[in-house]
Amino acid sequence: MEKIKIGIIGCGGIANGKHMPAIRKLDDVEMTAFCDIIPERAQKAAEEYGTSDAKVYTDYKELLKDERINNVRILTPNKWHAVMSIEALYAGKHVMCEKPMAINYREAQEMLKAQKETGKLLTIGYQHKFDPDVVYAKQEALKNTFGDIYYAKANVIRRRGVPTWGVFTQKAEQGGGSLIDIGTHALDIVLYLMDNYKPKMVLGTTYDRLKNQKECANPFGPWNAENYDVEECASGYLVMENGATIILETSWALNTTDTASIRYMICGTDAGADNYNGKFKINGVCNNKQYITEPDLSTGGVAFYKGNETSPAIQEQRTFINAILGKEELVTKAETAAVVTQILEGIYISAKTGAAYYFNR
Numbered sequence: 001m002e003k004i005k006i007g008i009i010g011c012g013g014i015a016n017g018k019h020m021p022a023i024r025k026l027d028d029v030e031m032t033a034f035c036d037i038i039p040e041r042a043q044k045a046a047e048e049y050g051t052s053d054a055k056v057y058t059d060y061k062e063l064l065k066d067e068r069i070n071n072v073r074i075l076t077p078n079k080w081h082a083v084m085s086i087e088a089l090y091a092g093k094h095v096m097c098e099k100p101m102a103i104n105y106r107e108a109q110e111m112l113k114a115q116k117e118t119g120k121l122l123t124i125g126y127q128h129k130f131d132p133d134v135v136y137a138k139q140e141a142l143k144n145t146f147g148d149i150y151y152a153k154a155n156v157i158r159r160r161g162v163p164t165w166g167v168f169t170q171k172a173e174q175g176g177g178s179l180i181d182i183g184t185h186a187l188d189i190v191l192y193l194m195d196n197y198k199p200k201m202v203l204g205t206t207y208d209r210l211k212n213q214k215e216c217a218n219p220f221g222p223w224n225a226e227n228y229d230v231e232e233c234a235s236g237y238l239v240m241e242n243g244a245t246i247i248l249e250t251s252w253a254l255n256t257t258d259t260a261s262i263r264y265m266i267c268g269t270d271a272g273a274d275n276y277n278g279k280f281k282i283n284g285v286c287n288n289k290q291y292i293t294e295p296d297l298s299t300g301g302v303a304f305y306k307g308n309e310t311s312p313a314i315q316e317q318r319t320f321i322n323a324i325l326g327k328e329e330l331v332t333k334a335e336t337a338a339v340v341t342q343i344l345e346g347i348y349i350s351a352k353t354g355a356a357y358y359f360n361r
């Protein structure tokens with residue numbers, strides 16, 4: 001059977017770190033088109049991951065004319081997500097775009113419109129939904145183990161971890177800093193577990209208090225304050241239409257030892273779950289005693305696919321390809337990713353105005 005052909009737009013960090021190695025593990029697809037404004041990057045990707053007849057482009061519009069490919073990955077800085085996704089959808093391609101969906105809600109809505117008008121698939125690269133603990137928690141949520149989830153926390157806290165490659169510290173390119181870059185993942189997980197995409201209001205704060213400090217001690221190398229106009233720390237107090245609360249905290253740099261990669265806590269009427277201290281636990285009350293269960297996520301019980309198709313990055317690609325083949329539903333639907341972007345925007349607006357932001361006014 002002929003393999004499904006994929007085009008890669010943006011051959012930088014996430015292309016090399018996540019998408020291309022994962023796609024290579026699937027036996028029914030191949031990468032035949034690569035684009036980057038830096039031609040050597042596209043060329044190198046084509047040589048390392050492409051078919052022998054792979055084409056290399058520096059203009060994504062040219063790649064989108066390539067009739068061999070029916071789906072693309074959009075792996076460029078955030079300001080390109082909407083424009084490229086929309087053009088790709090109208091060019092007849094299914095799209096997996098990296099997170100965040102867009103730099104603002106208006107653009108996310110335009111992407112949704114293009115998706116609906118074309119009938120093509122659009123998904124966003126929130127691969128942490130395939131982490132074993134999140135998969136397990138979601139299965140429990142679907143069984144209603146937690147009851148009504150009305151209180152939650154989501155955070156990603158780096159003591160120092162400002163991404164200094166690419167354009168991450170530039171607002172015009174990315175739309176924001178730590179919140180839109182990493183906070184977005186934690187928020188996405190909590191909304192997914194709560195299955196609640198109706199925000200009512202948010203109170204947000206953002207900070208860039210450390211960027212002028214000369215001694216960075218940044219693992220990704222020193223940052224350049226002159227090229228740095230985004231927040232390094234943000235928080236949001238979010239209230240949903242049904243009264244549920246989500247507290248979101250995120251930082252690329254903060255003077256704290258309470259660091260976490262992606263941490264969440266969900267609290268329902270019947271039970272709760274959290275992944276604090278690197279351990280996934282479910283808590284509740286049973287036989288008039290408090291209990292905590294700690295599932296063994298290292299066993300094969302949560303793996304969806306045979307063989308070595310088990311990493312979150314591979315499952316993300318597998319799910320998208322299966323959705324193209326009509327075999328499976330998308331896990332990250334564009335409608336829900338748009339709400340993540342809407343909430344992030346609400347936090348930015350609230351931080352700027354100093355007032356709570358109401359989503360439906």
Ligand SMILES: NC(=O)c1ccc[n+]([C@@H]2O[C@H](COP(=O)([O-])OP(=O)(O)OC[C@H]3O[C@@H](n4cnc5c(N)ncnc54)[C@H](O)[C@@H]3O)[C@@H](O)[C@H]2O)c1
Binds near residue numbers: 014015037041165166
């Ligand atoms: N899912 C995750 O966990 C995760 C992690 C890191 C980055 N990302 C996302 O991936 C995206 C890219 O981040 P990155 O770390 O790969 O950045 P990067 O700077 O390493 O790579 C981006 C690439 O896009 C290329 N590019 C820029 N403009 C282009 C254009 N108009 N046409 C074609 N190529 C263009 C750049 O030359 C570069 O090679 C961002 O949106 C980021 O939020 C997601």
